[in-house]
């Protein structure tokens with residue numbers, strides 16, 4: 332090896348073999364993506380020893396890769412797993428990771444493109460594709476709420492002097508507002524109650540077991556179909572999700588997207604002159620500002 | 635070496651890895667621990683609980699950063715955004731030195747999340763050393779590189795692993811985080827004498843030592859960090875500190891993590907070996 336270019340070629344070759352999914356028995360596949368014999372490809376760059384062939388040595392890394400990433404999604408998406416069942420969930424994860432291998436230094440981001448994948452390839456979750464999509468969005472929102480960015484909170488007092496037609500309020504970037512078609516929040520609570528919470532292991536560079544197996548679990552009724560509006564947020568660094576009134580949701584979403592307070596209120600109320608609603612509006616605002624949901628608006632954060 | 639340029643001239647004793655299952659105990663009981671090692675990447679987040687816990691730990695304890703994703707050996711250049719995040723954390727923790735692995739793990743922006751072995755070639759050593767120098771210049775803190783455990787060797791290798799390690803650290807003028815468990819694991823997997831490894835590295839560059847447990851399978855040994863330290867690894871540790879002097883030592887326990895006291899107790903066993911070596915030297 333004479334150059335960095337050759338080093339890169341070796342690393343590309345090895346990575347392509349590690350990213351290749353395992354077979355049905357959790358072993359390295361016998362053929363490469365290009366249709367060659369994996370054993371020959373492995374022997375081309377890995378030395379055998381007196382106990383293991385080149386294939387077997389490479390297989391240790393191939394298995395470790397898949398066990399690690401599947402374990403990570405297994406822990407991060409218990410709700411999605413319960414909706415799809417363990418086998419279909421694993422098939423979905425495998426297809427997802429083949430299309431979107433990790434592009435981040437941290438496994439925390441591994442599910443960041445799952446929503447997109449489920450929108451583009453809903454068949455992996457059929458016949459519960461819509462439900463699965465709702466759950467995947469909800470579970471990703473929790474990851475964001477857990478350690479996503481937050482800005483200094485502003486209170487209503489801070490902005491009293493700005494007229495509502497000029498006032499723009501930001502919503503904390505770690506908060507996700509979700510309009511969903513299934514009661515995935517209640518469903519996830521039922522899953523957690525059934526399974527108990529699982530802690531993820533940390534940073535050894537070896538994993539010696541196949542992804543956790545299902546075991547016998549009681550079947551849960553799937554999430555009910557219903558319009559649900561959620562804010563997934565954190566408060567004093569604890570994770571919460573809160574159901575919102577549809578009007579409240581629209582208001583917050585409008586503010587998040589950069590509407591002025593005036594316009595966001597008008598749009599959310601939709602010309603509804605109900606005076607009770609005006610009172611409710613005030614109580615929402617005081618609750619949200621107490622929770623620290625508002626921050627300075629910046630163009631960058633609006634999606 | 636107790637204190638040297640590669641660990642920021644500190645003389646830290648025996649520490650353990652800071653792990654989630656112990657947070658509650660540590661924050662509530664404030665046990666006496668010489669220092670904690672944190673996995674940098676777990677705290678390279680934008681907010682929330684991880685940073686709150688870290689700040690509370692930093693109020694009470696000395697913390698050293700240990701990374702798993704700088705991938706000095708990856709052919710790709712250092713990732714600027716990644717370096718910015720590490721630097722932000724360095725400012726937060728005031729780590730006197732930081733460590734990461736002598737390995738590769740990503741290519742073309744795709745991550746394996748593994749610590750993959752290097753081909754032991756001069757070209758690879760030169761490239762890796764350049765990246766370590768660049769990282770040190772950006773982060774402005776001494777760097778120690780850790781030898782990884784491995785299960786495969788490449789045909790293209792031109793030297794032994796310890797020669798490669800030496801070549802890299804001499805070129806980079808950086809420190810070594812000597813993981814004696816990893817040496818033992820690799821010696822079994824690749825049929826070499828672990829003493830040859832420990833004897834033939836530049837001892838004055840060792841800024842920190844790792845000890846850990848591993849799992850033995852029928853035909854290979856896996857570095858699982860889920861057991862107490864095994865006897866041959868303690869023996870190797872004793873041999874290493876005879877050569878390097880009493881060096882900052884850290885026990886890694888990452889899976890099937892027992893109670894805090896059990897982990898700390900296991901780490902403190904290192905004292906027996908330190909005392910033995912020191913009494914021999916006296």
Ligand SMILES: [Fe+2]
Nearest residue numbers: 780813844886
């Ligand atoms: Fe280590």
